[in-house]
């Protein structure tokens with residue numbers, strides 16, 4: 001019989017499983033805590049569980065262990081960038097950022113990405129597969145275990161499009177939320193999407209109070225299509241309508257991500273158009289000076305343009321911040337470390353990862 005990944009079970013599923021083993025279901029509380037809070041990797045560390053039950057668990061299940069292949073630490077700000085290996089040898093990235101208000105982890109939701117945004121490194125190697133909920137939550141467990149740090153905030157802004165892996169992402173949020181587990185409130189979780197409209201509506205109905213971030217990056221559909229293929233599928237108007245519904249149902253404000261690209265979307269006219277689009281919405285704009293990726297064609301907007309852009313938005317009453325650049329001395333932009341790893345393994349070890357047929 002194939003062993004099951006015990007990390008993938010919700011608390012209710014674990015209770016059922018323990019009963020199926022002929023044991024009292026209250027043990028599920030202990031086991032869930034050991035795995036999701038204490039982060040143990042060996043059943044023998046579950047000291048309040050009988051040896052017999054530990055043995056049964058070992059026979060039927062395994063604890064998911066993700067391997068840290070590489071960890072780069074920024075000398076400037078302590079940002080830690082992890083290259084993490086999944087059981088099938090695919091590699092993903094997670095980043096731990098240290099802010100005054102606590103530690104934030106940026107997690108990946110897929111191996112690669114289908115969305116094809118032209119400025120993004122994650123997309124360059126194509127799409128391989130979506131992550132399981134346990135592989136998403138596992139990034140937190142692995143990074144906490146490795147760094148000894150406590151994580152208080154999560155952003156789904158690593159490799160992949162979270163709303164293209166909807167069920168697993170929602171499950172991972174609920175697992176991370178769970179009081180017996182990491183117990184991190186949804187208000188400390190941000191999910192970023194390039195705008196998969198139907199799933200924004202679904203998310204609004206989930207009764208999860210997470211922050212929604214929209215990667216807008218342009219103010220007209222025509223311009224957006226130049227850098228983001230998803231703009232061929234959904235218009236900005238459709239996205240904003242979905243956002244309004246999200247605000248109506250959750251009461252949460254929306255954060256709009258806008259990567260400033262020199263000569264592409266960084267003019268005063270762009271700023272004014274953005275302010276006009278967001279008028280009357282509970283919104284916040286997060287300006288990201290574009291991270292120049294290897295072989296990329298897009299250049300970072302000069303400081304002056306970034307400042308002017310922010311001031312224009314602020315003077316129009318749109319709350320705007322510039323994302324403080326962390327880890328600029330390491331491979332900070334998402335997808336860069338994985339890309340480097342793939343290039344290296346392709347060259348020296350043959351393909352260690354599998355590309356999907358899609």
Ligand code: SAH
Pocket residue numbers: 115117119120121156157158159160161162192193194195213214215216257258259288289290291292293333334
């Ligand atoms: N697929 C999701 C999450 C991925 S990345 C999304 O599209 O939102 C998180 C954010 O970083 C997105 O806003 C994305 O557009 C942006 N991003 C990607 N590459 C970037 C780069 N090179 N410079 C600046 N921002 C970038």
